Amino acid sequence: MPVASVLRLILLASIWGGSFLFMRLTANSLGPAVLIEGRVLAAALFLLLMSLYLGRKLQFISYIKHFFIIGAFNSAFPFLMFAYAAQTLNASTLAIINSTAPLFGAVIASLWQRERLPLKACLGLLVGMLGVSVLVGQQAMALGEQGLLAISACLLAALMYGFSANYTKVAPVVAPFENAHGSMWASVILVLPLLPFIPIRDPITLPISLSVLVLGVVCTGIAYLLYFKLVKDDGPASALSVTFLVPLFGILWGRLFLGEAIGLNTLLGAILVITGTVLVTGFSFKKKLRKAY
Incomplete structure (x- = not known):
């Protein structure tokens, strides 16, 4: 992988890791519906401006x-x-659970193609789920029913990402930029009906508005462009390695900007989840290093 791609990969991981920080900062004030409507609308408008600039209809x-x-x-x-869960769980926990998406993707692919999972992949699933249990077990006991609902919401979101990854393999052939642009406008329409039912709790301040803007433009719009650039230049397998870096940045940003404690359960849970993902996806760091050098 060229140095430029490595830098893009690290930048993308830091941006996506930061998305959980901004959700944590704004979810309790805005509520999930308003927060996400603002996020996808900002991303859609940014991608619209990009499409006009690039002349892409x-x-x-x-x-x-x-x-x-x-x-x-x-x-x-x-x-x-994730916005619902961000009202309860810390940013590092959100980022780590998010990285289970490839685990769910592998299970869905197996069911979709009616093929058995290899023994290595089954082991990876067990290790990954053990990692989630280690990560959230203490929080679930401390937070009670609300914590369990938040954790379940994160796992459901990861499941949806896994389904989406498999769908794109059989979906109509649409250019990556148009996929990002079109899906953002669809998201705007999908979230809009929820706004009257989940009211805003606090006044919308300038810091909250800026956080939503950054979440939409940087963590969604620009992040999509970086990701699709990696896929185009280095292939989906190389782009997948961002999965292993996002939790590290999620933990780092949570510690630096929110003062979140980094407990032993956080570190051990992250290691187990990442190890499980590596086993399930068959990703090889050794092969990537050989290609890079």
Whole structure:
């Protein structure tokens, strides 16, 4: 992997890790629906400006069903689940549970293709789920029913990401930029009906508005562009390695900006989840290093 791609990979991981920080900062004030509507609307408008600048016309009606499927399972609903959980769980926990998406993706792929999971992948699933248990066990006991609901919401969001990853393999052939752009507008439409039912709790201040703007433009719009650039230049397998870096940045940003404690359960849970993901996906750091050098 070229140095430029490595730098993009680290930048992308730091941005996506930061998304959980911004959700944690704003979720309790805005509520999940308003927060995510602001996020996807900011991303959609940013990508619209990019499309006008690049002269790329979005054929939304032609692929409307496809965009709504991607928007629902890759953006709107998982974003809502994480925003709901961010009212209770800390940023590092959100980031680590998010990295279980490839585990769910492997199970869904096995069911979709009617193939048995290899023994190594089954072991990876067990290790990954053990990691989640270690990570959230103490919080679940401390937070009670609310904590269990938040953890369940995160796991459901990761499941949706896993489904979306498998859907894209059989979906209509649409350019990556148009996928990102179209799915964001679909997400805007999907989240909009929820706004009257989840009211804003606190006044919208300038810091909260800026946080939502950064979450939408940087953590969603720009992040998509970086990710699809990695996929195009280095392939999906290399881009997948961002999965292993996001929890590290989630923990780091949570510690630096929110003062979140980094307990033994956090570190051990992160290691187990990442190890499980490596086993399930068959990702090889050794092979990547050989290609890089």
